[in-house]
Amino acid sequence: MKSIVVSELEGTLLKGHDVFSYFMLIAFEASGLIRFALLLASWPLIRLLEICGRGDNGLKLAIFVATCGVRFSEIEAVTRAVLPKFYLDDTDMAAWRVFSSGYDNRRRVVVTKMPRVMVERFAEEHLRADDVVGSELCVNRFGLATGFVEDDFDCIGRRVGELVRVDERRCCLGLGRLTRGSVGSLFLPLCQEQCHPPFANNYKSIQDDDHRAIRPLPVIFHDGRLAMRPTPASALLILLWIPIGIVLAAIRISVGIMLPMWAIPHVAPIFGSRVVVKGTPPPPPSASNSGVLFVCTHRTLMDPVVLSSVLRRRIPAVTYSVSRFSEILSPIPTVRLTRIREVDARKIRRQLQKGDLVVCPEGTTCREPFLLRFSALFAELTDRIVPVAMNYRMGFFHATTARGWKAMDPIFFFMNPRPVYEVTFLNQLPVEATCSSGKSPHDVANYVQRILAATLGFECTNFTRKDKYRVLAGNDGIVAARTWNPARETVDAFRKVVGSFMLH
Secondary structure (H helix, E strand, O other), X not given: OOEEEEEEHHHHHEOOOOOHHHHHHHHHHHOOHHHHHHHHHHHHHHHHHHHOOOHHHHHHHHHHHHHOOOEHHHHHHHXXXXXXXXXXHOEOHHHHHHHHOOHHHEEEEEEEEEEHHHHHHHHXXXXXXXXXXXXXXXXXXXXXXXXXXOOOOOHHHHHHHHHHOOEOOEOEEEEOOOOOOOOHHHHHHHOOEEEOOOOOOOOHHHHHHOOOOOOOOOOOOOOOOEOOOOOHHXXXXXXXXXXHHHHHHHHHHHHHHHOOHHHHHHHHHHHOOEEEEEOOOOOOOOOOOOOOEXXXXXXXXXXXXXXXXXXXXXXXXXEOOOOHHHHHHOOOOEEEOOOXXXXXXXXXXXXXXXXXXXXXXXXXXXXXOEEOOOOOHHHHHOOOEEEEEEEEEOOOXXXXXXXXXXHHHHHHHHHOOOOEEEEEEOOOOOHHHOHHHOOOHHHHHHHHHHHHHHHHOOEEOOOOHHHHHHHHOOOOOOOOOOOOOHHHHHHHHHHHHHHHHHOO
């Protein structure tokens, strides 16, 4: 019979015991800016309740403000796509090593006072927990969260007791805090053996000797607009910055559209943007040379635009899921693909006959230091391939989304105080590394992926666009084609811009 290890999440598996920032993420990503500001305004009262020894009431208030009236399905989507990244960044690896030691012979239980829906996905998929015990959100018959929890937090101890059932054959190890108000104080008395943070010296033999204690599964895909964890101080800073950021983004985008490409590198630093260029770009195409295919890693929608500004000429880029609104704003030509291989191949060949072209064979963006599988189509169409490693650094906001409106991507990118792009040109592939030497398109694509990953210090994966959208949005990421209607698109654009800040 397996032994059991039960661990408190906040303050044990997570370094911090304050979970307020996770409710701020729920408020911003599942509802919008108004609820985000309202929850921040509630923080002094929540903090006062904690100081007065009424921390459970403060937690209930945070749950109510963050979730009341929000669709439960939207809360689930945020916990699936947004929260795991922030949880993992705050994970205490010393506590994790104790929790994960003897992996095959233990049943693992994670306990939290937060609503179980906020923790379950992360605990089971990344911490490899078998069970999660937490509070339960009340949901009405319309699928909306009421903001209340079903039972008092004291019932969490009873639920853990039902799972543990300690006897001689079933040793139970409990990890947690015994401080007043912590969830650990509810279940640790049920455990035969206890271990309390910090874990630097405790259970050192387990950490040193158990070679099967591995790291949590990494978060490769995550969504959401906020790049920093919204603690009360950083959340206030974000709220104060947003009006300034919107104005700054409008100025930056307008300048980028109006100025010629050769002038943008000189003007961008004035408005806080910076591009770091490494390597030597190839010369422009001439009458004797056909166009070069720039094969780029895909970090944001701005990749081809930044590349064009570095080369100081407008280079067309192939696109798939870019919105019409983004195409209108784009300062460079775009070639929309259909995902029909023969049709797309003809389009790319035709464009290469005219000059240079930019392609991102990953097919979608990835925020983490991983490269998705490269489509091999580009390797079949030309031997003049120049790999370009693109990367960027942001401050407040992510410039990509799977669940939101993609047309807001450049706006959120330019809303960052000091967006920085890094562009590294690699040497053009030698003939012996292309299909001309008899190599298969897949071999060429995998080779380009490997050298780009090595340049950036990233890791290659076999994940695809479909994998990303299944994780983050619950679909395959297929964009349905529809007829262009300017009036409808204008109305939709206005509604979505407002909704991106105020509603969702």
